[in-house]
Amino acid sequence: MTNHPEFIDHTGNAGRDSGYLLPSGAPVQLISPDGSPAPEGGYKENYSLPDHQMLLDGYERLVVGRRVNDQANALVRQGRMAVYPSSTGQEACQVAADMCLRPSDWLFPTYRDTVAILGRGVDPMEAFESLRGDWHAGFDPHQYNTGLPTTPLATQLLHAVGVAHAAKLRGEDTVVLALCGDGASSEGDFHEALNFAAVFHVPVVFLIQNNQYAISVPLIHQSVAPSLAHKAVGYGMPGERVDGNDLAALLAVLGSAVERARDGGGPALVEAHTYRMESHTNADDATRYRSAAEVAQWVPKDPLLRLQKYLADAGHLATADTERIAASAESMAKVLRDGLNAETVLDPADLFRFVYTEPTPQLRAQSSQLAAELAAGQSLEGALP
Amino acid sequence: MTNHPEFIDHTGNAGRDSGYLLPSGAPVQLISPDGSPAPEGGYKENYSLPDHQMLLDGYERLVVGRRVNDQANALVRQGRMAVYPSSTGQEACQVAADMCLRPSDWLFPTYRDTVAILGRGVDPMEAFESLRGDWHAGFDPHQYNTGLPTTPLATQLLHAVGVAHAAKLRGEDTVVLALCGDGASSEGDFHEALNFAAVFHVPVVFLIQNNQYAISVPLIHQSVAPSLAHKAVGYGMPGERVDGNDLAALLAVLGSAVERARDGGGPALVEAHTYRMESHTNADDATRYRSAAEVAQWVPKDPLLRLQKYLADAGHLATADTERIAASAESMAKVLRDGLNAETVLDPADLFRFVYTEPTPQLRAQSSQLAAELAAGQSLEGALP
Amino acid sequence: MTTMAHKAQAETPAAEAELSGVQTITFAKALTLAMSDAMAADAAVLVFGEDVGTLGGVFRVTDGLTRRFGEDRCFDTPLAESGIVGMATGMAINGMKPIVEMQFDAFAYPAFEQITSHVAKMGNRTRGRVRLPLVIRIPYAGGIGGVEHHCDSSEAYYVHTPGLTVLTPSTVTDAYIMLRDAIASPDPVVFMEPKKLYFSKDTVDLDALRARYAAGSTAPSTIGRAAIAREGTDATLIAYGPSMAAALAAAETAAAEGRSLQVIDVRSLVPYDDETISAAVRSTGRAVVIAEAPGFASMAAEIAARIQERCFHSLAAPVLRVTGFDIPYPAPRLEKHYLPGVDRILDAVDELQWEES
Amino acid sequence: MTTMAHKAQAETPAAEAELSGVQTITFAKALTLAMSDAMAADAAVLVFGEDVGTLGGVFRVTDGLTRRFGEDRCFDTPLAESGIVGMATGMAINGMKPIVEMQFDAFAYPAFEQITSHVAKMGNRTRGRVRLPLVIRIPYAGGIGGVEHHCDSSEAYYVHTPGLTVLTPSTVTDAYIMLRDAIASPDPVVFMEPKKLYFSKDTVDLDALRARYAAGSTAPSTIGRAAIAREGTDATLIAYGPSMAAALAAAETAAAEGRSLQVIDVRSLVPYDDETISAAVRSTGRAVVIAEAPGFASMAAEIAARIQERCFHSLAAPVLRVTGFDIPYPAPRLEKHYLPGVDRILDAVDELQWEES
């Protein structure tokens, strides 16, 4: 129905024609780690630097994102949350994802993408509801056109394809941006999602945040392909790799993939090279599997530092900007502190309310049983060790 | 443990380096459909024509394979088998697979690969036991180093990887050749198998028999990649495409992939372009989804005709050869007829014997129940409509 | 870009002469009609899966839907079941009502994670903010001489998973109305179709069936409602789907021998109709549960456990089960030994301690 | 090419000071020791999965195995569960005895097709010619404040699938011996480890435990054998794995109130020990089955159904079930309402119609 047969050579008679699908030889970089414009050569197809206003907006989002990570890490240490998977060091990928999308577009995040979720305008306390352990999901995906952060790896990529497919069938110009990690690219669902997207030619941009690790497992045990972006060619979609700590390059590469998808150009795969600066979650201890020296190499590549230098050097970061941005980050941090320090009240009857649209007779009975127990003031801790 | 980091550029700093992984621009062909040596240009890396003795052996296997398909189709029409998925037109792929392997190597076939299974020396009545509906599998994989024909698509590819991995850990030089169809390449297990094979650098050659259809679904609905062989690059293994109706090309391409794997070169993906001349199985009606004209285009590309002409033109197919080969095909057909026309006696107690090494108390009780029913002469047809 | 509006124009409404009035149709045709009527009524209803388009499905259940509604409404997918269910989930999130076909029971297993971790949980996870109105059709069970992996009775996996509605019709009428009820449900439904019934026939009044789904109709949904398939007073046989024929035949045979057996068609496995089934068993005091799946930790186990919990003091004998053995489904030539047949059911009835009553 | 022989040389046998004699160890450590002892005894035993190598597993159950046995014997795989189980199947076909770890219960679902259609069926399919001596370790169940998808009690899916042996220990001793029995089994074992017990401790005599597996030992396997965890005469509590603590605590409380409750640890879910469990229930005449999984069509349903089938005339009351509700496992702050606790068990015991006896 929706293939693009001009790209296909299943008869086997055409010449080698996959070049246009291959990623650039090195990750696209527009701003060097030291904040200077990257030299020619890291470019491909002349991606160009976004304008200063956009970069300034992006810088603000990065600073807020970092503050979110820092504040959340502190709150989880203080026992105000069940778990927090920090994205410190990876914020540029999430910020770029948000900035490339319109409100009517959809984002499908993973568990590590709280910064991106907040960037979509999700109410912070809704965004943190699952991490604080109150409920499995705290926000309405339709209100923000944002999927729920998904734990079973790579499964959300198929939901992204479905959302895009539905929109396309209705003739809407929605684009869907789906995030996953390097580890998730090994799952069967990754393969099926990319293939479905390509065959149905739907507007999905897949962004692999390659942060070099899947918990403790380094990329070398995950894949021996030239790059993860090279997987694109096997689906007949273009692949690209980009410096995931360079917000400018991310905006250029993702932005062009998103607009190409919007124009009916079909899906694309983007691999962003970044690094998870902290442990997998607060429950993990990254020192068990990687050296401090390795982590130290990534410190100077930090996405915030680089953009700050670039903007400052270009004279686009006035003291007023810095102050405003710091205030905005602080105000977000305060929202998180206040919200997460406040006690929430949960209704145990909710356990039965939503499993089906109408609770089944069985669930009504079970709900009554629990209500009776609670009314009788039973201790419920017996089962906990 | 077993990666080959020389191929990997996860730092993203090397130049474009995936060329060596890409398949040739067109499927490798060594003998044209008209039986003449293929012109230069379809070659890659100078694959060379196998010697005449090998081709004559291959021709005999093709003729026997075709006879197996014809005889089995007749027997299934006569109700002597539950089902038969014919491989008429695709025999060259299976014959080449057999010929490239040593007895100590392993083959992992699908349900359509009866010709390959027989070529491994499997007793014909054992090979047909599942197709006649007597039991799920009729032969001992270890006796023939041949996996059981697998129905759940692509799942056997992982078993192939495991067999290869075990052999490699023991320092054996076993190579495993795993077959699947074009449709099966869409399954998640295909992705996981190729990736595991690449990451563990194990000696598996994956052969996709691209016969253009998955039951009724043409390849264009399965993939829009430049070719299925292009999927190899995403795993960091070489891919190649080959004319699947040209036994000589198959022997050259598969043979070199097998020997490369044996020498520690790791896995490879080969896509063979062929065509399923008949319906998916006897239960299918291919006229519902494809035209007679399309089928007719493939008749002159037949693998038998082409090799016969080539050998005859080269003076390597004496009348005596032709007669011997015909007799050998007839004798195989007779084995099938005699075997499948003979009634087999099944022991219902077998239903309980093998589920566990030692039947559980529950299964012993159920076995006794059935034995008692049978002793009481109960009719067992009640449940059948 | 092809829009649905565009396709609707291209559609030739008269392409398929639709049946109406009183007709003798197969179970498979009833399913086809349920889908095509639902598709005609609601542009959000889509059908997709492996071979469901041009071929019309390996059992021809989707036959004609692509011709009638176009390739945007009924189409083939790449061969990947997790992909099919996962994409359907996304489409359901975004306003569609997909009906997907798993080609055979065992070939739904690759989709198990999507079904269990997403389809089943989405409504609850989102506190009801995202409902998934999707239907996963699964041809299941044996009795058709099918080869390995084509005859699993896999319902236990789904009924055990909270959040799924699991339905299985056994009559031509139910094939139509239960599938329409499934499509109309705001919640995800696993719709299990007994393969061996596909070509069974019955005469039905299509106009009457359709009227149930007309605007303003107050016809009750079959979801959560068991059916009393035969009245009887001495004992209750409880079955569903592929086992209904044997249960009814057993009751017929027993009647000739002077024993009156009531037969219940559970048909809605989840939600389960405790009320009807417990009342039935209390009325007879004896029960045999019949199902084709291996019995261990199965739907039949649940039924037996529930009945004894609820009807203990009405029971003259334990609730017995006649199920498939705890073995993989046998090869074609041995399946007759596996399937719960009339004699095995009557043996169980004989064991219900009649001497004591 | 790296061979095992080569690696064996590279191995430093004294790298890990192994424990021996009487030791106080955690449940997790008992599992580690079971694997390392089995690996030391048999070069065919391998361990792999996600994060099991350098990290030693997210619960540290494989801690030290790579250091002691090298990367060929304990290693990380790409992140793909179907891949892990499928590769293990191939390795088991070719002479290895793999132990694979699924990181959490819900993350075994991507491997469901491999487990159901291959691992479970291979022995039967081949008339016993290919046995798969592999162990699939699955940390399961809740009570740890885990987030969604990390607390499923998924045993029903496996126990319903013929061909799988399903074990679940609840004591430190059983953690060791049941895992060794699982590794020694020629058949595939799904080994379900209650997460909340990982850090529970007990004092065990490791030399005595190891002696069970020394050459010439005649110690019986735990496979197929339930354990009587506490003697009692008034009613029988039947539990396993994560629910044993609550069952034992309930019996303790009941004893203080003058009611003597027997507690059975089913521990071998398949094969199931009808003999021990039916005899126990017959001796008391009353039974409550306790399990954390949703009750519908669960292991608990099977136990209840079997007991009433076999012990009907010994029963003074229906067999009651105290299970998880039929809902997805709750978020951390609500899980206490879900878990079968002491009070809920005692309520069920109170309902066993004592007035009538």
Ligand SMILES: Cc1ncc(C[n+]2csc(CCOP(=O)(O)OP(=O)(O)O)c2C)c(N)n1
């Ligand atoms: C299907 C599945 N298997 C295993 C896990 C457990 N798990 C959670 S995160 C993770 C690592 C993921 O790595 P990656 O995809 O690179 O993302 P990152 O955490 O680095 O952002 C694992 C193994 C899971 N959530 N889902």
Ligand SMILES: Cc1ncc(C[n+]2csc(CCOP(=O)(O)OP(=O)(O)O)c2C)c(N)n1
């Ligand atoms: C997991 C799974 N899904 C669906 C099927 C049903 N099925 C059997 S063969 C087939 C088509 C396979 O096509 P392809 O891989 O191209 O192999 P071919 O039959 O053409 O040799 C399908 C859909 C199956 N066997 N397994």
Ligand SMILES: [Mg+2]
């Ligand atoms: Mg990662």
Ligand SMILES: [Mg+2]
């Ligand atoms: Mg094919």
